[in-house]
Amino acid sequence: MGRLNGKVAIITGAASGQGACEAEIFAKEGAKVVAVDVQMDLLQQVVSDIRDFGGEAVAIRLDVSSEEEWKKVIEHTVENYGQVDILVNNAGVIISNNIENCTSDEWNKIQNINSTGVYLGMKYAIAEMLKTGGGSIVNISSIDSLVGGSSSAAYAASKGSVRSLSRHTAIDYAKSNIRVNSVFPGYIITPMTAEQLTDDDRSEYIYSQTALPYLGNPEDVAYGVLYLASDEAKFVTGTELVIDGGFTAK
Numbered sequence: 109m110g111r112l113n114g115k116v117a118i119i120t121g122a123a124s125g126q127g128a129c130e131a132e133i134f135a136k137e138g139a140k141v142v143a144v145d146v147q148m149d150l151l152q153q154v155v156s157d158i159r160d161f162g163g164e165a166v167a168i169r170l171d172v173s174s175e176e177e178w179k180k181v182i183e184h185t186v187e188n189y190g191q192v193d194i195l196v197n198n199a200g201v202i203i204s205n206n207i208e209n210c211t212s213d214e215w216n217k218i219q220n221i222n223s224t225g226v227y228l229g230m231k232y233a234i235a236e237m238l239k240t241g242g243g244s245i246v247n248i249s250s251i252d253s254l255v256g257g258s259s260s261a262a263y264a265a266s267k268g269s270v271r272s273l274s275r276h277t278a279i280d281y282a283k284s285n286i287r288v289n290s291v292f293p294g295y296i297i298t299p300m301t302a303e304q305l306t307d308d309d310r311s312e313y314i315y316s317q318t319a320l321p322y323l324g325n326p327e328d329v330a331y332g333v334l335y336l337a338s339d340e341a342k343f344v345t346g347t348e349l350v351i352d353g354g355f356t357a358k
């Protein structure tokens with residue numbers, strides 16, 4: 109307890125899955141959580157659960173692909189909490205398609221949310237972190253950016269962008285004490301993977317490729333994100349933390 113005492117943390121995609129779990133764990137560890145998402149009913153519930161155990165959190169609508177909405181969220185955070193110490197760029201969408209079947213609209217949507225959303229979040233959070241002497245950013249990529257797979261080329265490309273954006277931004281801002289790290293989840297049981305896990309062929313492949321005899325849960329990723337976000341990782345920047353049950357070690 110208390111690993112994030114006094115820190116102000118913005119978490120995107122906090123209404124569901126890993127983001128909701130991170131919001132809860134961060135609040136339990138003493139952070140003031142600014143939980144943002146587009147699914148407002150679910151997000152309000154996450155915040156209400158946090159308040160029930162005495163944690164501090166606020167729910168704000170943010171479509172991460174909107175520059176105007178990002179400016180407002182950062183403004184609101186600074187006005188209410190004084191600073192931005194931590195940003196977790198977790199929001200993401202997947203569209204299962206190969207290149208031939210992927211429409212330009214689908215391509216643009218996935219890049220706008222998964223890649224541009226991370227760029228915008230970092231851009232406006234870093235501007236505030238520079239004023240207060242530092243901060244920690246954790247960007248959620250995916251093992252799909254590390255290994256080949258099928259029917260997720262557009263998603264993999266967006267997550268590859270998150271990987272290189274993170275590494276380059278880590279170097280650019282290291283001297284300003286802003287750390288930027290990325291996390292590469294394997295198969296984690298959340299609403300995002302529900303469809304894949306009900307498809308027998310796909311599910312069999314996922315289980316067979318994961319070395320540990322089970323898939324991940326949101327907290328398996330959230331504890332890695334917590335470490336990178338916290339001062340315990342003060343000498344860690346530009347790193348790539350793979351949390352995949354051994355999927356990519358094979």
Ligand SMILES: NC(=O)c1ccc[n+]([C@@H]2O[C@H](COP(=O)([O-])OP(=O)(O)OC[C@H]3O[C@@H](n4cnc5c(N)ncnc54)[C@H](O)[C@@H]3O)[C@@H](O)[C@H]2O)c1
Pocket residue numbers: 120121122123124125126127144145146147170171172173198199200201221248249250251292293294295296297298299300301
């Ligand atoms: N579940 C997995 O196996 C897995 C594996 C690798 C990476 N990831 C990544 O982990 C992250 C979290 O995914 P999850 O598994 O918890 O899925 P999820 O679908 O449960 O959560 C994703 C959240 O992002 C939000 N979101 C979607 N579009 C948004 C937008 N435009 N603006 C703001 N919020 C938006 C959704 O409303 C949702 O709450 C994603 O970036 C995903 O790509 C997941």
